[in-house]
Amino acid sequence: MSTYFTKKKQISRDWLVVDAKDQVVGRIASQIAMFLMGKHKPTYSSYIDTGDYVIVLNADKVKFTGNKWDQKVYHRHTGFVGGIRTRTAKEMLEKKPADIIRIAVKGMLPKNQTLARRQIMKLKIYTGDKHPHAVQQPREVKINPSGKVIG
Numbered sequence: 001m002s003t004y005f006t007k008k009k010q011i012s013r014d015w016l017v018v019d020a021k022d023q024v025v026g027r028i029a030s031q032i033a034m035f036l037m038g039k040h041k042p043t044y045s046s047y048i049d050t051g052d053y054v055i056v057l058n059a060d061k062v063k064f065t066g067n068k069w070d071q072k073v074y075h076r077h078t079g080f081v082g083g084i085r086t087r088t089a090k091e092m093l094e095k096k097p098a099d100i101i102r103i104a105v106k107g108m109l110p111k112n113q114t115l116a117r118r119q120i121m122k123l124k125i126y127t128g129d130k131h132p133h134a135v136q137q138p139r140e141v142k143i144n145p146s147g148k149v150i151g
Helices: 025-037 090-097 097-106 113-120
Strands: 017-019 053-058 072-075 083-088 123-127 139-141
Touching: 017 025, 025 053, 025 097, 025 113, 072 090, 083 090, 090 097, 097 113, 097 123
Parallel strands: 017 053, 017 139, 053 123
Antiparallel strands: 072 083
């Protein structure tokens, strides 16, 4: 029996909708990363982007466990000397709530820059209940609070 290699012509991409309301950030991010990489498909290959598009709704209603709202710190650098900027998770929720999920998912993707960049571009995050991707006919995926995919 020979090893199966996925061809680019064989890749089919679906659109999935995930509701992040009252979900723990790390648990939902791991499932979103799995969908973006395509690990839920039998045609998964680690060197090809076989994943689906993921639409995340209600990104401003996510939860953290413990005291992470005050203790978790996000760092970024401006590129200038002494240009490190920090924000707590509570400040991120007020200013850029979509970045909380985007940063968590990006950390769970492969460290190969070109592959990770292609995969993260398929992630669409919205703070409300509505999204402009109705034409793509996305199917809803339910994730229970423990982080398992229901359907």
